[in-house]
Amino acid sequence: MSVKKVLVGMSGGVDSTVTALLLKEEGYEVEGLYMKLHSKPGYHEIHQARAQKAADYVGMKLHTLDLQETFKKEVFDPFIDTYAEGKTPNPCALCNRSLKFGEMIKFADKIGADYLATGHYIKTDGKYFYAADDDTKDQSYFLFYVHKEILPRLLFPLGSRKKSDIKDIAASIKGLESFASQGESSEICFVETTYTDLLKDYVDVDNVGEVLDKDGKVVGEHKGYMHYTIGKRKGFTVKGAHEPHYVLSIDAKKNQIVVGKKEELACNRVVLDNLNMFSEDKEFNTTVKLRYRTIAVSCKVKIENNQAFVELNESVFGVAVGQAAVFYNDDKLIGGGWIAEV
16 A cells, blocks of 8 residues: 655644644655745744644645735735725635645645644544634634635545644654743734734724714714724724623714624624535524634525525624635534625
8 A cells, every 4th residue: 555645734833733743653754845925024924834843743745835925815905995995804814725735735746745734723534624622722613714626625624633732742852842832823913912913014903083873963972993803892982882882883984983782783694795605404493602712603504696695593793794604514514604794
C-alpha cells in the first residue's frame, strides 16, 4: 500500500504543529504550507520562523504561499465594506472557504497531496462536518461555508482531542516547549487591537450622528455608526433614559442608529442567503447558531431559491445582518448561510 501524502496548513502555533506531528506518527508523508495572508507588520517574520522550527522538528518540507493580494480581495476588503454598510462581517468564514480550504487545496493538488489537514478543532466523516469533542474550542461554525466537494480530502487530528492534551504533547517535546506556553491567537488574525482602530485607516469612523427611538424620534447622539453592532448598549447617549438601551438597527447612509429596550431586540425569524448546505432537504426542523459563542436554538427551516426562511422556536437577542447562521443536528453541521434579513 502506497503512503498517502498530506499537506498541513502551518501557522506557527501549537495546534498546527501537533497536527503535523500526529500525522507523521500515523505514517503519512507530510509536507507543510505557511500562507502569508494579511500584511500586519512584523507578523509573518515571527510566525513563519516558528512554522519552520516546527517543520524542522517534524522532518518535513515547508512551503510558503504569498496570498496577500487574494486575501485583500476576498476577505479584507469585504470586511471593511460590510462595516461601512452598517452590517457585522464574519471574515473567518470567508477566509476558510476561499483561502484556507480554497487556495490551499489547489496547492495540495499541485504537490500531489492526497489530503489536506489543519489544526482546526472540528471533525468530518467525508460527508459532513461535526462539532469537536472539546466544545470550548469547537470551530465548526467558522467552517460551514467550505465547499462540500472537498470534505473527503480533509483531516482534522485535533477534532477528537482536548486543547489541554495538545499543549501537553508540545510541552513534552524538547525544543518545542515554548509552543505549549504561547498565547492563543486572536479571533480575527489581522485585527491588532479593536476593529474600529483598523477601520479608521480606511473609512471615516468618528462621525457624530443621531440616536433615534423606534418611532423615529431623535433621543440622543452617537460617535459614528461604525462603532456599533446590533445589541450594543454603551457608547451613545439617550436623553432621560432610566434603564439600559440597546442598538436595534443601523442606518449607514444616514449615520443613524435606532435604540430600544432589551425586549425590543428579540428576534423570532431570519432570512439567509448565499447558502452552503451539506443536506439536500428543503424543509426541516433543526437547531441554528446565529453567533459563534451562543447556544443553538431550535427552528423550522424552509429553503427556496438559495434562501433559507428560518422560524425560531424561541426568541434570540442581538441578531445582526451579515453574520453567519449555521444549522446543526446535535453535533452534525448540515449547512448554513448569511443573515440577510431580521
